[in-house]
Amino acid sequence: MSLAQLKRIYTAFNPPAVEKRGDALKFGIIGAANSAAWALLIPAKMHPEVVVHAIAARDRKRAEEFAKKNGVPVVYDSYQELLDDPEIDCILVPLPNSLHFEWAVKSIRAGKHVLLEKPSVSNSHEAEILFNLPELNQPKAPVILEAFHYRFHPIWSAFMSNVTSADVVHVDTYSMIPWWFVNKDHIHFNYNLAGGTMMGMGTYNFAALRLIFGAEPEECISVDVKALTEGVHHDCDTEFKAKFRFPNGCIGEAFSTLQGPTIWHPSYARVTHRQVEVEDKTLPSSQKKFVTREVTLHGFIHAIFWHRLDIKESYEIRDKDTGRVVKKWTESRWQKAHTAKEAGVDLGKTESETYWMSFRYQLEAFVNRVKGRETAYWVDREDSVRQMKMVDMAYQKSGLGVRPTSKFQAN
The missing domain is CATH 3.40.50.720 (NAD(P)-binding Rossmann-like Domain)
Structure with missing residues (x-):
């Protein structure tokens, strides 16, 4: 470091x-x-x-x-x-x-x-x-x-600017907290307090999948869990791996653990796009150019500690008539964005600093909304409802059941 x-x-x-x-x-x-x-x-x-x-x-x-x-x-x-x-x-x-x-x-x-x-x-x-x-x-x-x-940190905006949701076919997400950070008696593992890893770190993964696909999951295909079984800890997942089907058969995967290895490993979201044709006027009329893009954001949850955006594009040039690959190569680049300016995000009159955490960017947006000003990014109410529907979907598939509803009556 x-x-x-x-x-x-x-x-x-x-x-x-x-x-x-x-x-x-x-x-x-x-x-x-x-x-x-x-x-x-x-x-x-x-x-x-x-x-x-x-x-x-x-x-x-x-x-x-x-x-x-x-x-x-x-x-x-x-x-x-x-x-x-x-x-x-x-x-x-x-x-x-x-x-x-x-x-x-x-x-x-x-x-x-x-x-x-x-x-x-x-x-x-x-x-x-x-x-x-x-x-x-x-x-x-x-x-x-x-x-x-x-979702308010500039690197997330930079990441999403390199994602074409309509062309995404697969997303893999990962998050973790080491075992020594969260013990068995933590509220994360109390069923009556709506605990569980999917409710904890897992919500970050799920939100990332929804944002990247620009759509809601149609089905939770599978959820493999490690869970506690006794006392107030019953049915609380300590670790899970979930697979979702999104529109057009696309797959989103999420892994998270609150009992991870001793050494912390940064979160990541890896996005694979389908191969698409790209225009290249320098090519002869008998050839076509194609690209497959993979975009990975490392450290997306706590970007202040460390993050890196990797973009890898695999190119092919093919003969139009035979489909034969004439040439293929890969181009890679990476990016960091600690400030709004580095990510091309407009915060109005506010100048962000390299030491701003994602929480500071979030507070900026919150205050701007309260004050009636425009915000560069926001999580609207319907988004939050859909987010909880995805969490419920995963808990139902896992067999652990949806987290219990409060006895408080809002009516």
């Missing part, structure tokens, strides 16, 4: 603070989850229009410790007290999966904008209710965003 890399990563987690504007949005955090640091606290330091104002947790002492450590000025005794604060504009919901539905609904009904950790809810039934709440269709409706942070 180079000195420049180390400096960039260090600055990503220890960014320079910026002066806050008078009209900055005030955020409240529901739950003292460690993930709140990545999702909001760190990127908020770099955003002039964001102030983390309050926190509430089930344990007041834990909330106070969190607030002291992170410089959050206000602590509430309950989630509802926080929602009742008229000074709060936006809510981050980093709770266990099973609580997302209830507190996203309550936040919306309190008139708050919601940054909602993925997966948005426990299953597609909850997603249909949440993302179709009447309050979301009213004038000046609250903004809700499922926090698929990697």
Whole structure:
């Protein structure tokens, strides 16, 4: 790892603070989850229009410790007290999966904008209710965003600009967390909290497949899982490999584990296009030129640590009459994109920095939506509903069953 890399990563987690504007949005955090640091606290330091104002947790002492450590000025005794604060504009919901539905609904009904950790809810039934709440269709409706942070990073835009969805025939995706990072008692492995690897890292894979194909899966062909069987851990997958059929017989595959090898391996998405004819006016009229493109994005989930976009194009020149291959060769190139400018992404007046994590790009988009400004990228409500339908499809095929629905009644 180079000195420049180390400096960039260090600055990503220890960014320079910026002066806050008078009209900055005030955020409240529901739950003292460690993930709140990545999702909001760190990127908020770099955003002039964001102030983390309050926190509430089930344990007041834990909330106070969190607030002291992170410089959050206000602590509430309950989630509802926080929602009742008229000074709060936006809510981050980093709770266990099973609580997302209830507190996203309550936040919306309190008139708050919601940054909602993925997966948005426990299953597609909850997603249909949440993302179709009447309050979301009213004038000046609250903004809700499922926090698929990697989709906001410039390298994802650069990757997708090299993908032609109509020509994609196969996609392979991979993600992992080492075994020592997530123990058996983690909420990821609690069935009652809607745990499981497909709900955890797997949602990243599934979203990548949907985006690359530009379509929804027609069938989950197979799901092979390693799963826990006892107590609250029952039916929680620790590892899975899933295969989906997309329109026109195309295949998308996803592998993810939360009990991976000791050494972390970067995520990847590998896309294979069908062979297509390309125009080449330098060729004699008796010949045709064809290309097969393979595009691989390494490190797509946490691009700040390391990423690389590889493009490999295999060419053939054939005789029109006989189909005989006259010539064949391969051309390869690679790209990195830490900033919006490097990826050709327009963030308006904002200049991104090389040390921005995907969470900072996500926060930029969220604030812009709340402020009524255009965004370079967004995850709309229907997208989040379709995402949960794919997760349900995989759990049904696996035999583990769809994650349980909350007892909270939204009606």
